[in-house]
Amino acid sequence: MPIPPSQGRGVLPARGTGGELAVTLAGVAPDVLGVQEVGDPGALDDLAAALGEGWHTALSGHPDARGIRVGVLSRLPITVLHDVTAFTAPLAAVQSADSGPATAQTSRGMLAVRVEPRPGVPLDVAVCHLKSKLLSFPGGRFQARDEGERARYGAYALYRRAAEATTLRGLADRLLGGHGPERPVVVLGDFNDEPQAATTQIVLGPPGSELGTAGALRPDRGDAWRLWNLATLIPEAERFSRVHNGRGELIDHILASRALIERVEEVRSVVGHGLPSVAEDPTPRRDAPDSDHAPILARFTL
Numbered sequence: 001m002p003i004p005p006s007q008g009r010g011v012l013p014a015r016g017t018g019g020e021l022a023v024t025l026a027g028v029a030p031d032v033l034g035v036q037e038v039g040d041p042g043a044l045d046d047l048a049a050a051l052g053e054g055w056h057t058a059l060s061g062h063p064d065a066r067g068i069r070v071g072v073l074s075r076l077p078i079t080v081l082h083d084v085t086a087f088t089a090p091l092a093a094v095q096s097a098d099s100g101p102a103t104a105q106t107s108r109g110m111l112a113v114r115v116e117p118r119p120g121v122p123l124d125v126a127v128c129h130l131k132s133k134l135l136s137f138p139g140g141r142f143q144a145r146d147e148g149e150r151a152r153y154g155a156y157a158l159y160r161r162a163a164e165a166t167t168l169r170g171l172a173d174r175l176l177g178g179h180g181p182e183r184p185v186v187v188l189g190d191f192n193d194e195p196q197a198a199t200t201q202i203v204l205g206p207p208g209s210e211l212g213t214a215g216a217l218r219p220d221r222g223d224a225w226r227l228w229n230l231a232t233l234i235p236e237a238e239r240f241s242r243v244h245n246g247r248g249e250l251i252d253h254i255l256a257s258r259a260l261i262e263r264v265e266e267v268r269s270v271v272g273h274g275l276p277s278v279a280e281d282p283t284p285r286r287d288a289p290d291s292d293h294a295p296i297l298a299r300f301t302l
Contacts, residue, residue: 021291022050028270028297032115033073034127036108036190039063044071060127062109069108070127070189076115081124081175084110087163088170094159097138098152106164107131110171117302121184124175128168128189130199131161133251134280142281158199161192165202172203176257178224184302185257187227190293192251195231203255204229217262227255230298233267241269241294243277254298265299 025033025047038044041059048055051073058078062085063069072078085106087093093102112126135153137144144150168187175185193199206222209215211232231239231250240248254267271294278292 022047024270024295025051028295030297031075031117032123032125034125034188035071035073036127036129037068038071039066039068044073048073058111058113060109060111062106064108068129070111070129072111072113072125072127074113074115076117079114080111081114082110082112082126082171084112084167084171086167088167091163091166094156094163096156096160098149103160106167107160110164110168112171112175121302123184123186123302126168126171126175126185126187126189128164128187128191130164130168130190130192131157132192133157133161134278134282142283161199162202165191165199169203169205172205172227172255173225176225180224180226180258181219182259183257184259184300185227186260186298187255188253188296190251191253194250195229195253200229200253203227211261219258223258227257228261230254230256230264230267233264234269234296238269238271238294240271241296242292243275245279246277252293252296254296256298256300260300263300263302265301267296267298270295270297 035044038059044057044059048057054075056074056076056078057071058080059071060069060083062083087104087106093104096103108129110126110128112124114122114124116122134142135144135150135157136142137149137153144153172185172187176183187203191200191203205226208222209218209220209226209228211228211230231253234250240250241252242249250269256264275294276292
């Protein structure tokens with residue numbers, strides 16, 4: 001059932017649009033859902049229909065070369081604020097292959113929307129899907145010819161993911177506007193790296209005040225721009241969103257502004273249905289009906 005405003009609001013990134021996902025979402029009942037890897041735009045409408053009446057949708061207008069993009073599904077009316085694909089200036093273009101032009105564009109658009117959990121109480125939500133850690137090589141290969149090629153393409157992917165993280169940070173700056181303690185902002189999605197990765201850390205903004213430290217809730221000047229990763233609030237046994245070569249990884253994240261950090265009621269990874277283990281070659285799962293990522297759920301009192 002819908003979550004009453006007095007009991008908080010849910011923000012949840014997820015992937016895929018199959019029937020199993022609709023069942024999972026019905027069980028956790030989010031109010032705002034960030035989605036990645038939406039191919040056919042009609043798939044998001046199908047998911048909304050499977051969840052019942054009263055859902056609103058928004059999609060980025062910037063899919064990647066495979067035709068997939070990010071979007072938002074919400075019980076609340078949506079206002080699109082930004083749909084970003086150009087690197088944040090003055091960030092320069094980065095090399096993405098052994099030959100060919102450098103790129104100054106994100107892999108996929110980053111979508112920022114506004115909803116109102118209560119009249120006059122806006123919540124801004126930015127959804128991303130950063131460059132994958134799974135490497136691809138010329139000719140559509142997923143295996144390198146040699147270690148030199150593997151190292152180079154690993155570096156190219158890291159260049160681009162770092163540039164995309166910087167661009168996401170720029171989008172967060174636009175949403176926060178230096179008013180983090182008063183402005184509820186959530187940044188979420190598939191970061192394609194774990195909480196302590198350099199690319200994930202870029203998005204947090206000013207250092208310090210991490211959850212679990214003595215200064216976590218102690219006000220300082222960084223609060224105007226800082227985001228807090230809610231990862232450490234996930235129960236340790238379920239602190240992963242993907243299984244890679246048999247190892248759990250938390251690569252899907254929810255970050256919140258200072259206005260929200262003391263309003264968190266619950267954070268969890270919905271891993272109860274089990275996840276398949278993925279490897280370096282994604283081809284075997286290309287037409288799989290289920291998702292290889294677990295949804296991450298956060299509830300806030302607003």
